[in-house]
Amino acid sequence: MKNFIKNRKGFTLVELVVVIAILGILAGIAIPRFMSATETARGAKTVADLRTLESAAVMYYAKTGVVPTKDNLENGNATLGTTALVASWPVPASGKAIIKNNANKELTWDIKTTEYTIDADGRPTINEKTIDDLLQATTGGDL
Template sequence: MELVVVIAILGILAGIAIPRFMSATETARGAKTVADLRTLESAAVMYYAKTGLVPTKDDLEKGNTTLGTAALVASWPVPTSGKAIIKNNDNKEITWTISSGAAYSINAEGRPTIGDLTIDQILKASTGSELKK
């Protein structure tokens, strides 16, 4: 009888715990994406402050020998694809899917993007559908 009670308690605890851990991967994927974009944004701002020019991906990753600038990013990050959960500026969780072909790039204004979305656009979104482009 005690064994049945123990098994029942373990089943209840597993039923509570498993759903909480299932979203951990998606939350980590979202946090990595935001951290990568912030790092690239900082590097782009530093490059612009040093040179007064809008950086390209190569300027940040390899430096610009003509201008005498060093690389500001040790290696270009690669986003992980799949479902991602991001907390927006209103502290609301936004769920979106990062496609397998997604890559970080630099737009014409020198802002880092993923799928044409800047970090500002991602953090201002109120629904995941706003992030689908």
């Protein structure tokens, strides 16, 4: 009988419960952090798209002296020849987006629009908000 007890291998039930509890605590901490990663990426994409379009609009205006439109930036025109300043027009990713404003505060926006536009001043916008409007905002909302 004594020999039988010495050869037993494995974990006790208490050890298994402790390991499962530790894994549950770690998952409870990690999962919420990963859930907001998609929203943060969506916000970063929106800001990057607007900055890219803003740069293209400034370059277009500097070269031509004409306020740009979406067609001018995307497809080129007679003044610029066949060279477009934007290879393809970006499409906003719909859903919740987290954007850090200039005060480094995270604001949640709900992106519902399906395209970026150019306003009358030649500035790219998303739901009539320019990059400056988004980065200076104090509250989130719908886009």
